[in-house]
Amino acid sequence: MLSTAENYHEATKYTEESLSQTAKQLDMSQQPSPFKEFVSSTRIRMAPYLPFSPTPFDQEGESLEKGDPASDLGKISRLLYFTNGITGVIQYPGAAHALRAAPSAGALYPTEIYLVCRNSEDLADGIYNYQIADHSLVLVCEGNHFSDLSAYSFNHPAVEASQFILLLTGIYQRSAWRYEQRAYRRILLDTGHVLGNITSYAAEEKLAAHPIYDFHDEAINQLLFLNDEEEVCQLLVALPPFDRAERLSLPPRRVIQPGPQDEEDAATMIALQKSGYFNEGNSQPATATAEAMEVKYPTAAVMTLEQPELVWSGIAQTIVRRRSTRKYSGDEIGANQLSLLLWHAYQPFRAALNPDAVPEVEPMHTNDWLCLPCDLETYVVVHNVTNVLAGIYHYEPGAHTLRTVRMGDFVRETWHICLGQELARDASAMIVHTADLPKAIERYGNRAYRSLHLDAGHLGERLNLAAVGVGLGVSGIGGFFDDEVNETLSLDRDYITVYITTIGQPA
Numbered sequence: 001m002l003s004t005a006e007n008y009h010e011a012t013k014y015t016e017e018s019l020s021q022t023a024k025q026l027d028m029s030q031q032p033s034p035f036k037e038f039v040s041s042t043r044i045r046m047a048p049y050l051p052f053s054p055t056p057f058d059q060e061g062e063s064l065e066k067g068d069p070a071s072d073l074g075k076i077s078r079l080l081y082f083t084n085g086i087t088g089v090i091q092y093p094g095a096a097h098a099l100r101a102a103p104s105a106g107a108l109y110p111t112e113i114y115l116v117c118r119n120s121e122d123l124a125d126g127i128y129n130y131q132i133a134d135h136s137l138v139l140v141c142e143g144n145h146f147s148d149l150s151a152y153s154f155n156h157p158a159v160e161a162s163q164f165i166l167l168l169t170g171i172y173q174r175s176a177w178r179y180e181q182r183a184y185r186r187i188l189l190d191t192g193h194v195l196g197n198i199t200s201y202a203a204e205e206k207l208a209a210h211p212i213y214d215f216h217d218e219a220i221n222q223l224l225f226l227n228d229e230e231e232v233c234q235l236l237v238a239l240p241p242f243d244r245a246e247r248l249s250l251p252p253r254r255v256i257q258p259g260p261q262d263e264e265d266a267a268t269m270i271a272l273q274k275s276g277y278f279n280e281g282n283s284q285p286a287t288a289t290a291e292a293m294e295v296k297y298p299t300a301a302v303m304t305l306e307q308p309e310l311v312w313s314g315i316a317q318t319i320v321r322r323r324s325t326r327k328y329s330g331d332e333i334g335a336n337q338l339s340l341l342l343w344h345a346y347q348p349f350r351a352a353l354n355p356d357a358v359p360e361v362e363p364m365h366t367n368d369w370l371c372l373p374c375d376l377e378t379y380v381v382v383h384n385v386t387n388v389l390a391g392i393y394h395y396e397p398g399a400h401t402l403r404t405v406r407m408g409d410f411v412r413e414t415w416h417i418c419l420g421q422e423l424a425r426d427a428s429a430m431i432v433h434t435a436d437l438p439k440a441i442e443r444y445g446n447r448a449y450r451s452l453h454l455d456a457g458h459l460g461e462r463l464n465l466a467a468v469g470v471g472l473g474v475s476g477i478g479g480f481f482d483d484e485v486n487e488t489l490s491l492d493r494d495y496i497t498v499y500i501t502t503i504g505q506p507a
């Protein structure tokens, strides 16, 4: 019998037939607001603490006195802004649409961020919601909730070591309004992108970002007063300071014990989310986690990519400049650029993948404490990269090598697979994250579906930032004909495509 995750994935595959059946005109009047409103007597404005002025949040005629950049509020203001703040505006006739630091499928922005803090000089202990529209915090609930968070996250040591923790939630309807049941995939990918900004930026504030995937869902949802048929917590990110993070010994991921599954409604996103809920007694530490990835194409030709210099400056400026490219020229990109993108994307996981391959790097860049997306397998489709023959390659992150899977020009195929989007036709390369779904479920239960998509979004955002950093164009692609990707990449039927990132020269 198929698991809930497999049923859901099968039911939400795009085929030419399913797309033509579900094609409909969107009723714009029904689009949910991308901003969550709270009635709260405590609203803390964070715009005065931003490192630039004027800010998009200043009221007309107002000149705000700057806040102390070294204060806790300075740190939180910057961290939240460079994670998911408003960094751009598109003007339509009669309307303006705010764009954010992290990209989002269809610009629907399902991800909300809550901050849990304690012992701060500027903020009372409590849980706050990040109000993106005016870059403020509203108090959701007062008090020190760290012992609750520890208990609900199986006593994850990064919680105990932190003063600040971010809780990332997803609001189903914001995305489902357009993408229906397939929205769940995009909500998780979007949230993974938000995580990518956190793991890339947090080091600027001397904070180590620890994503925590395993927690008691119902308890955390209740702590945030969420109706879990509408909004659910997907991920915790603990932010211990560097000096405390180094000493943490991290627990293995947990696996859910099989429970009743495959009810009538098993193919819906809410059913899938709930089928992966951890609670008091239904989980145990997973046994298989961080083993080195086996060589998948042992006899194939291997190309070792140059190890790029790990110099990353101006991450905040890069995040602010980031936009999804809308058109590529089709011109070539350099092999060294492709190498840098893959390197930066996988950097936080490298140590866990292959400790021998880790060069001496500055502690600022050694995010060894992050979890390992050991269940994702990354392919690169090369259309036009200097000195790399066109074809399909399997990327080995530990060794930073590409192994040949198929040679040839796959431009027309990938264009079609990505629903005829010209981005896929004109990109110089495409990075495709895939996974053996039954194997991942064996390790982590239905919850694996969640972490695979969060991890793919995480890698996607790190690819985005590296691309922008070296002046390339980049865009995610969440819509593709699932089974046809397998055919093109010569993947077994068990494999799923989780996410695609296109890169190229902006037109």
Ligand SMILES: Cc1cc2nc3c(=O)[nH]c(=O)nc-3n(C[C@H](O)[C@H](O)[C@H](O)COP(=O)(O)O)c2cc1C
Pocket: 099, 100, 102, 103, 104, 105, 106, 107, 186, 189, 190, 193, 322, 323, 324, 325, 421, 423, 475, 476, 477, 478, 479
């Ligand atoms: C998960 C995900 C899937 C996306 N899929 C597509 C896509 O299929 N086609 C496309 O043109 N853009 C896609 N995008 C880019 C979004 O349209 C873009 O992020 C959004 O319009 C906001 O613009 P910005 O990224 O420039 O801030 C995707 C982005 C994400 C995060």
